Amino acid sequence: MDLFHNLIFGFSVALSWQNLFYCFLGCLLGTLIGVLPGIGPLATIAMLMPITFTISPVGALIMLAGIYYGAQYGGSTTSILVNLPGETSSVITCIDGYQMARQGKAGPALAIAAIGSFFAGTVCTLVIALFGPPIAEMALKFASPEYFSLMMMGLIVAAVLAPGDMVKSLAMVFLGLLIGCVGTDVDSGWRRFSFDIIELTDGIGFVVIAIGVFALGEIVSNLGDPEERTVFTSKVGSLFPSKDQVKRSAGPIVRGTVLGAFFGVLPGTGPAIASFSSYMVEKKMAKDPSRFGNGAIEGVAGPEAANNADAQCKFIPMLTLGIPASGTMALMLGALMIHGIAPGPTVMTQRPDLFWGLIVSMWIGNLMLVILNLPLIGLWVSLLKVPYRLLFPAIMTFSCIGIYSLNNSPFELYLTAFFGLLGFLWMKLECSPVPLMLGFVLGPMMEENLRRAMLISRGDPTVFLTRPLSLVFVIITVLILVVMALPVLKKRRGVITG
Amino acid sequence: MKSVKAVAAIVVLLLVAGVASAQNYPTKPVRMIVPFAPGGASDVVARILSPVLGKELGQTILVDNRSGASGNIGVAAAAQAPADGYTILLGNIGTMAINPGLFPKFNVSPVRDFVAVTQVVDVPTALAVHPSVPVKNVKEFIEYAKARPGKLNFGTAGPGSNGRLEMEMFMRAAGIDLVQIPYKGGAGAAAIGLLGGEVHCAFVTLASIMTHVNAGKVKVLAVAAPHRIPTLPDVPYFPEIGYKGMKSGSWQGVYAPKGTPDAIVKKLHAVFVKVMADPGVVKRLQDSGAEVVTSKSPAEFAEFMKEENDKWTKVIKEVGVVME
Incomplete structure (x- = not known):
């Protein structure tokens, strides 16, 4: 049994005391930067890279990887507690996680987030060990037509399934698409909606909008509500999830892991898509979708699992093909190359200690994170008893530091404030910002892939139907539309004949 | 009267301090502006250089990532910084030779507003x-x-x-x-x-x-x-x-704002040449795909940059790329 031997070998590497220490250090640092908004794993790893020159390549990669997936854990904490997304990928967790916290269920939400992440991390470790290289080869089959069809499917499904006022959520999707248009046009290099403001030429950052709309918007609207100004919530409730909560989370965690692994392997998808789609799926599968947005634990469990699975599976194309699926992965690739290791098809045979040591260390790291995070839950929850007059300025300060540290740009602070106002406005108008975020994330990617597909096919739109994978996504999209439209049509007919 | 005297005293002090700073330079941390985000090719070079450079200068090197607008945001920040040697720029082929042709309206000119110190790497x-x-x-x-x-x-x-x-x-x-x-x-x-x-x-x-x-x-x-x-x-x-013009890849070099004292530029050039010969730096850069290339003098680098500017501006005009 090759795999067995390899894993044993991996354990022997990862369990050496130095590597255990680096793993722990990475996880701890990752949790910290995950909790702080703005300061992400990318900047942290870039700053720490020179330090890793002096340690062994295996230890360096183990520590940098720990920072990376540790940040995914930490990012959910502030999302749940104070509606402040610590990382891009934890925006979705804000929606139901924060509502749970408001209802005094912050403990169970944090615990389920940690458990879901751990489950996803374990499964993905196995997936990488078992199928890493073949999966990566398959991911290369995804070209622009496939990406476009896949994203179109996602957007249409999301728009169709959105609850409440259909017109409002469509309007928010389109607004998101429009905001996504700001920046430099990829084909011509012309600037769109940049109003001659140099900072807008690269578009608007996801974190700027997320922190503005979610965290600042929430603070403003809370201040406008004179009733609940003293403390966040007086009832803290149980710290750990009940049997029923665990039972309801099991399915979402498994589905979220599968979705996250799928998107993680594809190099052309960003960090938020996995958790977005998991949320949409859970909402669709729920018996009572109206609970979503009001503190449904499924809305925390699924996306958190998805986002950790996505983060971990991004290692597959990086290690086995030398293809960086994200900025952070590009940095890890750079770090490896500086150590004289060229990731690629040969890394498994040339540096088995690195490959298997890293994989096993990721599992150990995930375990460490659960052990690190579960006892902290009590501490985090007690934070909620801090009076608003102290908590709000603290959140504002951390948000500002975080945003400024993204690009050292004061302009992004003004932009965040602007989106904070918009967030407040949308809250008053009862427009959910989630469809907006979805449009904002998917729009630019859809546009890029659509235009590239059309450029390569020299303007022939049948390219989306002649490529098998793309065709599958188109067929699924049409089927979903038909299924959704049928009951409505039937009802109409009923009205007419009756 | 008192205030006039005070102002005069401050001016004299500042002048003295200015001269002194050129002699003992550097007496405080030096900021190296990287006009790209953390993790990019420029950033990696900066991270490899900065610890050794810091040791040579006896001061901390602060890597300041100012990304955006194809690097123009960082270039503008460096051009506006005081020309005292405490702000340097790690520019590359894009920001220092291609952007002037692409963005004719951008009011900072790499040739006019910077002093070239030395090339550091070439990425083939x-x-x-x-x-x-x-x-x-x-x-x-x-x-x-x-x-x-x-x-x-x-x-x-x-x-x-x-x-x-x-x-x-x-x-x-x-x-x-x-x-x-x-x-x-x-x-x-x-x-x-x-x-x-x-x-x-x-x-x-x-x-x-x-x-x-x-x-x-x-x-x-x-x-x-x-x-x-x-x-x-x-x-x-x-x-x-037979393709004579295509002899360099994606190069990077160090710049100081225009007006930086000659003595400081010379010192920076000498220090960078030394840093770029450090075996650890050479090895790490090579492993990351970059080759160490230093200029014989600041003037040589200025000449190289001028050539590159002319070359790319010509290509940009011929192709007709306009980024407005």
């Missing part, structure tokens, strides 16, 4: 093709492309990118016509497109594809460098096969 770029293109060398590739005008695609990191302009220069010299397919997300995304066979060819940095060359997933036909590359001894460099 390569004309790479997907294995499905049945050619073995540049000559065969040109024949293949001539038989299929407007049918082959090349990947780039955007219309104003280094890789696009290099390809345009090559296309003009070779008399062939390929179609540009731009990718968002930098040169890495274009390399993925090449690897997956979505585009037929691209100008990419050797570092980004080396492992795939070894695995036979990408073919390198020629490199833009002043000599053959040790790791690819059988691959010709462009000047060798």
